[in-house]
């Protein structure tokens with residue numbers, strides 16, 4: 481097939497896939513030895529390599545060319561798509577918005593037909609003329625119904641040239657209009673009655689249709705079953721893996737930045753934060769297993785890419801070329817708000833720009849621990865902390881320890897560890913006034929002395945004046961601690 485000039489070359493705002501990856505496609509075509517269906521530019525194997533990348537760089541024209549993986553996710557889905565297109569059924573990519581349906585369909589058409597722009601854009605206003613053909617009325621009046629006066633649709637072009645026709649957002653089109661595809665897909669022929677005997681257009685090999693449909697918009701269910709039978713459906717799922725999503729964000733933002741002449745590196749940490757935020761909101765579960773209310777808005781990877789890039793542009797044009805987390809959150813909120821105002825409430829936890837949801841939950845967990853009555857010790861014992869009106873009582877317990885061997889050592893171990901932990905808890909919980917600790921009973925005076933000494937040493941390190949007063953006959957240790965702040969349980973509004 482003659483090599484046609486690709487429209488929209490380097491200078492285009494968004495060059496078509498075949499222009500963007502011209503070199504890769506040429507190299508793959510030159511090195512392609514596999515069997516290929518009629519009129520395909522590449523063999524199914526090479527199409528697969530183009531979309532899923534090659535393990536090793538390919539040598540071509542004295543260059544080592546890396547064929548990068550362009551679609552990340554389900555490799556088997558891509559393989560099935562390619563095979564479907566070689567058969568006599570159309571391919572329908574369905575799924576949530578922003579799951580790379582359009583991207584996949586562009587990549588497939590560019591690799592198979594060298595043309596990703598032969599596209600019908602489905603809207604509520606799409607008419608049958610737009611799908612089949614229309615007329616140039618000036619020519620029609622001048623010359624009558626001749627081929628020259630006919631304005632071919634992308635479907636017509638696909639059949640005439642033996643290339644793929646993309647039908648974007650097919651389900652946005654009224655069902656009866658969609659149905660005009662049925663005869664074309666089953667008989668591979670289009671009749672133009674106005675042209676008389678010449679009016680039958682038989683599709684050339686290589687022709688097929690790739691439709692995309694969004695599960696959020698008007699349903700796929702409205703498509704007639706007759707039309708459905710003429711397509712193989714493939715459901716494209718959102719990326720489920722945070723690392724993979726981060727990789728997509730980094731890569732896509734890098735290409736966007738390059739295209740827009742923004743010389744700013746993509747910050748991996750920020751991309752990861754964004755990827756995990758999107759992942760958590762999409763799945764409705766935080767990384768620590770807490771349930772989160774899922775926003776109704778689409779939390780797609782494409783949205784995440786756009787939120788990052790928006791923030792990057794702001795930093796580049798207004799700021800100091802550093803990602804501003806506050807701005808990132810604003811853009812995130814904007815992206816979510818556009819669908820549903822109620823979602824904002826669900827996003828409340830993101831209002832602190834420096835805190836990721838995961839961190840918020842960790843904070844909550846730490847607060848929970850700092851307010852809990854029980855504090856576990858590593859040695860197996862535990863503390864019970866009871867703040868009362870006049871004093872705080874702390875009880876030291878052996879906990880799960882049941883062994884009889886070396887009981888003395890165990891008791892000392894727990895008591896000494898408890899001394900350190902008590903000093904930490906006093907600070908953590910802002911406990912003050914009189915604190916009475918009931919350590920596990922010790923018989924030897926030496927042990928008691930060692931414990932008091934250890935406890936005093938810990939308390940000495942407390943920035944708030946803390947004094948170990950004495951140990952009573954009943955093994956109760958009295959501590960006093962100066963009050964400078966309200967205790968944590970009061971600040972948190974909880975009395976435990």
Ligand SMILES: Nc1ncnc2c1ncn2[C@@H]1O[C@H](COP(=O)(O)OP(=O)(O)OP(=O)(O)O)[C@@H](O)[C@H]1O
Nearest residue numbers: 551552553577578579580581582583694732781782
């Ligand atoms: N699995 C993926 N691999 C690579 N890129 C992805 C993936 N998922 C999403 N993306 C990114 O998101 C963009 C998805 O945009 P695309 O327009 O193709 O999605 P779509 O499924 O057609 O969405 P819509 O239903 O809104 O039309 C891609 O351009 C790419 O940047």
Ligand SMILES: [Mg+2]
Nearest residue numbers: 581582583692
């Ligand atoms: Mg799309």
